[in-house]
Amino acid sequence: MARKKIREYDSKRLLKEHFKRLSGKELPIKSIQVTKYTDLNELAEKEPWLSSSKLVVKPDMLFGKRGKSGLVALNLDLPQVASFVKDRLGKQVEMGGCKGPITTFIVEPFIPHNEEFYLNIVSERLGYSISFSECGGIEIEENWDKVKTIFVPTGVSLTSENIAPLVATLPLEIKGEIEEFLKVIFNLFQDLDFTFLEMNPFTLVNGNPYPLDMRGELDDTAAFKNFKKWGNVEFPMPFGRIMSTTESFIHGLDEKTSASLKFTVLNPKGRIWTMVAGGGASVIYADTVCSSFYFKQENQLLKDEILQYARVVIDCATSNPDGEKRALVIGGGIANFTDVAATFSGIIRALKEKEQKLREAKMHIYVRRGGPNYQKGLAKMRALGEELGIPIEVYGPEATMTGICKQAIQCITAAA
DSSP: OOEEEEOHHHHHHHHHHHHHHHHSOOOOOOOEEEOTTOOHHHHHHHOTHHHHSOEEEEEOSSOOOTTTTTOOEEEEOHHHHHHHHHHHTTOEEEETTEEEEOOOEEEEEOOOOSOOEEEEEEEETTEEEEEEESSOSTTTTTTGGGOEEEEEETTOOOOHHHHHHHHTTSOHHHHHHHHHHHHHHHHHHHHTTEEEEEEEEEEEETTEEEESSEEEEEEGGGHHHHHHHHOSOOOOOOTTOOOOHHHHHHHHHHHTSSSOOOOOOSOTTOSEEEEEESHHHHHHHHHHHHHTTOOOOOOOOOTTHHHHHHHHHHHHHTSSOOSSOEEEEEEEEEOSSOOHHHHHHHHHHHHHHTHHHHHHTTEEEEEEEESTTHHHHHHHHHHHHHHHTOOEEEEOTTSOHHHHHHHHHHHHHHHO
16 A cells, blocks of 8 residues: 545545546536636636636645644635735745645635534554544644543444444534545545545535545555546645655656656765665665665565666765765565566666766665576676776675665764
């Protein structure tokens, strides 16, 4: 499972599109997305409610506490919405210690209401946690003692019996409607492979539930079976995170191949760099390096794309040489299907091309790999070290992944 946040606009779009399919009832949700490319006047011709209704506008940037931060405007007309967006579009804000520009807004009808409810569903290893409160809204954290939670094991449906603790104290005139709403949302959560869904708050409009604020995350590994249901869903970068040119290049490679190619630069001046194969292995390498106060870059690689991938990693790792030692960890666990020798061929070619840069950066290379044809791959790496005269230490599955991380750390700290 890979939890990926989606914008509030997409969360509500999916809710609106699929609620009727699953329940036979329609949610009267209306919303538009606004960016620098949006012409509000032109959009109002397609969406007449923009001109005829009072509106709500807020950033749609994957961060919360917008109301408490003064970033939500209520009861506006369309010209006021346009002014609000103009004053804030592209402006830098700081949220939760992250700084970034506001690029995307969501605009919706203003819904006067008296009641605010809270709903949260989270996918866990053995099932789902469902939390509900009759005291939702921006003060939910201050009223957390009023939030009730149940756990629904995988494969178990949400029934009137197991949902009872959540709705037991609701007035009878709304209890049945909210109970049915929670059941449909739970079914929708599973049907669309949500991993996280929060409505804070949702309210009742003419007796029917209506989400005022919503957050969602999808399991993007389920895209292959949900691409029609999800439609043109966007997985934005986390707020404050902007891809560098090299990261964008690798991201482009990743989209064009069945391999998994990931590249994130946490510290462009870092002294330990990793080129790691395997999700589990990457976690071990990252944990070992980070526990010793070093940053890392996480990636996975396969087949011909590794050559281009390795070039990018090496260019970043060897940039701005300052006379001090650096370390490059080329590692992985024990592969099930990947031909290690074939994978190493691309890395070896890139290392040869970047020989001079490696020398100038005083790079020490540590290799650890296992899996099909690994002996041949490791032999090629040892031969490369002798050919280039660059320090390359090579290990098979007999060595621990944490062990070569520690060697890399000792190498650069001994020289400091």
